Amino acid sequence: MQAPPVLLHSAYRDGAREDEGGPGEAHRVPPLSAAGPALILARSELKRQHEKIHRSAARNRRVPNTKETPWTSNTSTPSATNWLTCANARPSSGGIFDYDEKSRRLSEVNAALEDPTVWNDPKNAQALGREKKSLETVVDTIASLERNLADNAELYEMSKEEGDEDGLRAIEAETLGLAAQVEQLEFRRMFSNPADPSNCFIDIQAGAGGTEACDWASMLLRQYLKYCERKGFKATIEDETEGDTAGIKSATIKVEGDYAFGHLRTETGVHRLVRKSPFDSSGGRHTSFASLFVYPEVDDSIEIEINPADVRTDTFRASGAGGQHINKTDSAVRLTHIPTGIVVQCQDGRSQHSNRDVAWKRLRSRLYDHEMRKRQEEQQKLEDTKTDVGWGHQIRSYVLDNSRIKDLRTNVEISNTQKVLDGDLDAFIEASLKQGV
Structure with missing residues (x-):
């Protein structure tokens, strides 16, 4: 499966170019004037969510210049995880979107909790349990967004080709739900103080x-x-x-x-x-x-x-x-x-x-x-x-x-x-x- 941001990008970018009279590259979308209202709403919402996550990730990494790199369905593209995070980002700038670092730390914590001797120090074990819960909240949310964005982009293409306005309305409703998750991630990204997770x-x-x-x-x-x-x-x-x-x-x-x-x-x-x-x-x-x-x-x-x-x-x-x-x-x-x-x-x-x-x-x-x-x-x-x-x-x-x-x-x-x-x-x-x- 292609990376969700790429699917979302081509889903709306090619349509926008065709609306403006430019050559569509991979997925040709009918002009807005010929599309049903559900198509307009679904495409607009997908575009909005893609741009929101793109801006959030860009604060913590260098993202590809989409104007200079025309991604298509045949182009080799970064994975969704790499798109949302960046190995080149400075450690102090990662914050809530430092997915790679949080995934690595979660693996370390899980390994420590699997050690039978961890409960020899109950306070440390409890602290590790709290840290695991906090890390899972971030890692699981980003992974869930990745999956849902991919599914929505795929369903969008199918519903568009079949002219299924009910399907497009369902995609619109689903992406509105994703918007709330993105807003929450945006807010938590501001918790960069080392003591922020604490009581x-x-x-x-x-x-x-x-x-x-x-x-x-x-x-x-x-x-x-x-x-x-x-x-x-x-x-x-x-x-x-x-x-x-x-x-x-x-x-x-x-x-x-x-x-x-x-x-x-x-x-x-x-x-x-x-x-x-x-x-x-x-x-x-x-x-x-x-x-x-x-x-x-x-x-x-x-x-x-x-x-x-x-x-x-x-x-x-x-x-x-x-x-x-x-x-x-x-x-x-x-x-x-x-x-x-x-x-x-x-x-x-x-x-x-x-x-x-x-x-x-x-x-x-x-x-x-x-x-x-x-x-x-x-x-x-x-x-x-x-x-x-x-x-x-x-x-x-x-x-x-x-x-x-x-x-x-x-x-x-x-x-x-x-x-x-x-x-x-x-x-x-x-x-x-x-x-x-």
């Missing part, structure tokens, strides 16, 4: 403004829990400090799922709320702030050395709900990493021992993120560490009485404020990833 933590901190700011922080907590629910991520509130009157002063969410950090990392920054406060009897307009900080979970297999002498441990009584025991003992734990100033705390567990374990794991994750951001700063001179996310680093403005939410980095603006507060953040996140903010 992550979201720290939410209320700013100045008392009760209004605490209420805004709780609204953001709900918003991101709803977002995780929409995306199929598992979200767990690991730490929460209630406000004096309403809302929360701070909270930490753990998000588990495929590319959780990749989806959420651009949400780091200050979120501003403008509304008529329900806590103001005069109905005055108030401005409140809350900050978000998103960082990846560090896999246990990653070595991060922490000198215990660099960490100060403080214990105190938990302030949240949790029964009589949790509030009567110094079970809460706060760790301060003196060289970096990073502070983490945990108070949700019933014992100091369990809180200490969780706090140390979170500290390792924070130090990993600190190191990654330091390297990015050296390379790109970006101010991305948590200490740089001050109240001046505002990324999004929520003006509720004007029904307007605007991202100040990408200028994406949405008027359906309730939809956004209910977790529909896709437009903002996709735009920020595409623009590399």
Whole structure:
């Protein structure tokens, strides 16, 4: 079977040339004026999908110049796999479309999992299992696209020759389904950060403004829990400090799922709320702030050395709900990493021992993120560490009485404020990833 892109290419290119009066080379397609509406739609959709995948692949490889290389059914052409990927692409540019590298790594992971001794290290085995699932998602999707594109191109030629408009309508519907898969691959191609596939933590901190700011922080907590629910991520509130009157002063969410950090990392920054406060009897307009900080979970297999002498441990009584025991003992734990100033705390567990374990794991994750951001700063001179996310680093403005939410980095603006507060953040996140903010 010929490579799907070649079939698609000749299926529409030769027809286009004949429509324009040029000589068709291999598969002659009737002029559009003589074709039925289903033929026009099917041919147009096949062309659109071919060009979309062609553009996606071109970002990661050198593709043949189709204007200079007239592929025909008798021409020797690259395989579909080679067409979608490129051996000459730089490793750092491959991203989600680095099919060859991901296929090679999948073979390595499968071989490792077949080794009977792999379960001698359960944590490593579980990490390999997660990596296998992530790799299979990419490899299987591209392989499925390859097969379906080939089948559709073949059916297109058969239906065209037989004048089968029902068949052409079916091809059109099928290619619309392929379009959604291509869009998903296009989006995932933007996950080039090494930590993007990881689980992550979201720290939410209320700013100045008392009760209004605490209420805004709780609204953001709900918003991101709803977002995780929409995306199929598992979200767990690991730490929460209630406000004096309403809302929360701070909270930490753990998000588990495929590319959780990749989806959420651009949400780091200050979120501003403008509304008529329900806590103001005069109905005055108030401005409140809350900050978000998103960082990846560090896999246990990653070595991060922490000198215990660099960490100060403080214990105190938990302030949240949790029964009589949790509030009567110094079970809460706060760790301060003196060289970096990073502070983490945990108070949700019933014992100091369990809180200490969780706090140390979170500290390792924070130090990993600190190191990654330091390297990015050296390379790109970006101010991305948590200490740089001050109240001046505002990324999004929520003006509720004007029904307007605007991202100040990408200028994406949405008027359906309730939809956004209910977790529909896709437009903002996709735009920020595409623009590399």
